[in-house]
Amino acid sequence: MKTTALTRSQCRADRTPKMPTGIAGLDEITRGGLPRDRNTVIVGGPGCGKTVLALQTLVNGAQLHGEPGIFVAFEENSRHIVGNAASFGWNLAELERKQLFFLDARMRPENVTAGSFDLVGLLAGTLAKAKKMHAKRIVFDSIDVLLSLLDHLPQERQELYRLSDWLTMSGMTGLITSKRAEGEPQTAQRYGFLQFMADCVVQLSHCTVERVSQRELQVLKYRGSGFAENAAPMVIGPAGIEVAHIRAHEPAFPVSKRRVTTGIARLDAMLGGGYFRGSTVLITGAPGTAKSTLCGTFLAAACARGERALYVSFDETAAEHVRNLASVGIDLQAHLTSGRLKIYAVQTEASSMEEHLVEIHTLIRSHRARCVVFDPLSSLFRPGTAASARKASERLLHLAKGQGVTTVSTSQLASPEIRTEGAAVEASTIADTWIHLSYTVQAGERNRALTIVKSRGMKHSNQVRELVLSDDGATLTDVYTANGEVLMGTMRWQREMAEKTEQERKRLEAGRRQQVLKLAAAELSARAAALDREVELNRFEVAALSGEETLRIDQLGVFRTDLRLRRSADRKSPAAKNEGAPQ
Amino acid sequence: MSSARPGPPPPLAEPGLVLRLYVAGRLPCSVEAEANLDLLCAEQDGNRPSVEIVDVLLEPEQALTDGIIVTPTLVRLAPLPVVQILGALSNRRLVRAALGLVPRTNDDAR
Numbered sequence: 001m002k003t004t005a006l007t008r009s010q011c012r013a014d015r016t017p018k019m020p021t022g023i024a025g026l027d028e029i030t031r032g033g034l035p036r037d038r039n040t041v042i043v044g045g046p047g048c049g050k051t052v053l054a055l056q057t058l059v060n061g062a063q064l065h066g067e068p069g070i071f072v073a074f075e076e077n078s079r080h081i082v083g084n085a086a087s088f089g090w091n092l093a094e095l096e097r098k099q100l101f102f103l104d105a106r107m108r109p110e111n112v113t114a115g116s117f118d119l120v121g122l123l124a125g126t127l128a129k130a131k132k133m134h135a136k137r138i139v140f141d142s143i144d145v146l147l148s149l150l151d152h153l154p155q156e157r158q159e160l161y162r163l164s165d166w167l168t169m170s171g172m173t174g175l176i177t178s179k180r181a182e183g184e185p186q187t188a189q190r191y192g193f194l195q196f197m198a199d200c201v202v203q204l205s206h207c208t209v210e211r212v213s214q215r216e217l218q219v220l221k222y223r224g225s226g227f228a229e230n231a232a233p234m235v236i237g238p239a240g241i242e243v244a245h246i247r248a249h250e251p252a253f254p255v256s257k258r259r260v261t262t263g264i265a266r267l268d269a270m271l272g273g274g275y276f277r278g279s280t281v282l283i284t285g286a287p288g289t290a291k292s293t294l295c296g297t298f299l300a301a302a303c304a305r306g307e308r309a310l311y312v313s314f315d316e317t318a319a320e321h322v323r324n325l326a327s328v329g330i331d332l333q334a335h336l337t338s339g340r341l342k343i344y345a346v347q348t349e350a351s352s353m354e355e356h357l358v359e360i361h362t363l364i365r366s367h368r369a370r371c372v373v374f375d376p377l378s379s380l381f382r383p384g385t386a387a388s389a390r391k392a393s394e395r396l397l398h399l400a401k402g403q404g405v406t407t408v409s410t411s412q413l414a415s416p417e418i419r420t421e422g423a424a425v426e427a428s429t430i431a432d433t434w435i436h437l438s439y440t441v442q443a444g445e446r447n448r449a450l451t452i453v454k455s456r457g458m459k460h461s462n463q464v465r466e467l468v469l470s471d472d473g474a475t476l477t478d479v480y481t482a483n484g485e486v487l488m489g490t491m492r493w494q495r496e497m498a499e500k501t502e503q504e505r506k507r508l509e510a511g512r513r514q515q516v517l518k519l520a521a522a523e524l525s526a527r528a529a530a531l532d533r534e535v536e537l538n539r540f541e542v543a544a545l546s547g548e549e550t551l552r553i554d555q556l557g558v559f560r561t562d563l564r565l566r567r568s569a570d571r572k573s574p575a576a577k578n579e580g581a582p583q
Numbered sequence: 584m585s586s587a588r589p590g591p592p593p594p595l596a597e598p599g600l601v602l603r604l605y606v607a608g609r610l611p612c613s614v615e616a617e618a619n620l621d622l623l624c625a626e627q628d629g630n631r632p633s634v635e636i637v638d639v640l641l642e643p644e645q646a647l648t649d650g651i652i653v654t655p656t657l658v659r660l661a662p663l664p665v666v667q668i669l670g671a672l673s674n675r676r677l678v679r680a681a682l683g684l685v686p687r688t689n690d691d692a693r
Binding site: 074103104105107108110111112113114115116117118119120121122124125126127128129146149 | 605607608610612613615616619639640643644646647650651652653654655656664666667668669670671672673674675677678681
């Protein structure tokens with residue numbers, strides 16, 4: 001017999017041998033499976049999935065663990081059961097040849113009951129068959145049909161005891177299904193006794209909330225083992241039953257410091273590099289604030305990097321998204337064609353939240369998506385379903401996070417004010433990064449403003465930016481504040497233009513002044529050169545004048561001496577002698 | 584009563600009543616059913632039905648093949664259609680009606 005490593009370790013911890021059902025979630029709730037070689041009672045109203053649960057356990061036993069099984073059908077034609085199972089993709093025809101045996105144990109309507117009876121006929125025949133095929137699992141579906149024929153409570157109990165003893169003796173693990181109709185004292189008593197007798201009781205329920213069906217599974221009792229006591233949401237999906245189980249202690253999420261681009265360079269810059277890989281991003285905003293566009297840029301960037309991405313669209317078709325995003329220059333069609341991108345359009349009203357959840361989860365796994373968008377996640381929040389929707393959306397995001405998938409979810413706000421929307425605020429507690437988009441109405445126009453409300457673990461800008469959509473995609477621009485008002489749109493444009501003109505004017509003015517100063521400087525230097533020349537001229541003149549003067553004085557001296565000599569008024573002085581010697 | 588050997592009952596010259604009773608050893612219901620069937624057969628003085636008894640504890644595979652769910656089960660194999668009567672046959676009036684037997688006048692109340 002094969003068991004998974006997980007199961008084996010859990011069995012040891014509980015000291016109760018377990019039989020894995022192979023049903024996602026149920027084995028976790030029961031910490032490894034149903035009690036082996038004992039009996040488990042599955043109770044629930046009609047259409048709750050008792051038969052599917054029992055049959056799936058049998059099929060999984062045969063397929064995954066090589067344990068042959070017997071299905072005793074008291075209520076339905078066993079051929080019909082085999083036929084119905086085909087819709088879950090279980091190939092019973094193949095299994096029936098060796099590992100599964102279906103016993104049609106329906107009472108014929110023309111049968112007459114005259115006195116009390118027991119189940120020994122069935123048990124004896126089944127045991128012979130079980131020994132022959134080495135059956136390990138057996139299903140009795142559904143026992144209440146048979147018990148109601150007895151119409152005698154003490155006898156019912158006796159036969160149930162007989163069945164229980166027989167199971168213990170046969171070495172098979174028994175699954176006994178039983179209908180539980182509300183308000184019937186007979187069934188209530190039978191149910192009470194079944195619950196007492198059984199080693200494990202699994203209750204299935206089915207209710208309708210806001211016209212949407214919701215299924216639940218709850219383990220009520222498990223002798224010798226612990227189990228998760230809360231009711232867990234259950235889905236009968238395309239591959240059978242899946243049970244959603246949230247562990248009390250979530251496994252540690254893979255935490256990454258790596259960034260993924262938002263698809264908008266300036267938004268990356270505002271976040272200090274982009275979203276964290278594997279984080280949960282929430283984008284809130286009123287209708288038309290370009291939430292989907294931010295989703296589109298994120299996905300297009302992911303696909304362009306070569307990653308696989310999934311676009312889960314609530315209440316809008318894939319074609320609409322492709323067209324709408326193409327109008328702002330985001331080409332999803334190319335990525336759809338390449339197969340990297342998958343768009344999954346969900347009609348929220350079509351099925352229950354749990355079904356959506358399971359389908360989406362399966363899709364994330366099968367598509368191996370690394371980036372996922374839920375747009376708008378708030379579609380899950382319909383009036384009256386807020387609590388379950390919150391749970392479902394939280395689980396959805398947790399599931400994605402657990403697989404290291406980066407998710408961007410949008411939430412539509414009826415009111416532009418963040419705080420008034422309860423749902424978004426509640427969803428925001430799971431979000432690592434919360435971006436809020438809003439409109440500002442100014443001068444007769446609406447413009448989109450982007451704010452980062454929070455972003456765990458990263459520095460982020462506190463600035464409001466204007467989100468501008470164009471044919472080339474989305475960009476963020478700075479906003480202007482003037483007189484305490486934030487300017488956007490054409491007012492920003494006007495302001496930009498005015499500022500541009502002003503700049504140009506200033507530039508020209510500066511140029512002109514520079515030119516003037518240059519000219520002035522040139523003029524001054526020219527004047528300086530002229531003055532220099534004048535100074536030089538003066539100096540020459542001074543020099544010339546002083547030369548002339550010396551000459552004149554000398555000449556004057558000679559003249560006087562000469563004159564005196566000529567007048568013979570004086571004796572010839574040595575100097576005069578010398579001078580006058582040649583004469 | 585014939586032996587517990589399974590198989591089709593021997594063909595009769597005239598269309599008589601062919602019955603098979605599946606029992607589970609000596610369990611109370613089965614014992615009671617055998618006794619009740621004896622009484623019913625004794626009533627049919629001139630035309631006693633052919634009765635075969637099968638013990639499912641001894642012949643479990645036959646019980647499975649024949650689709651026997653509860654014990655005791657009385658099966659009218661002939662005349663057709665096949666009729667199944669479940670239980671200890673304690674309500675003999677019902678059994679007579681189901682098998683198409685003539686009731687004994689002074690036993691009507693039982």
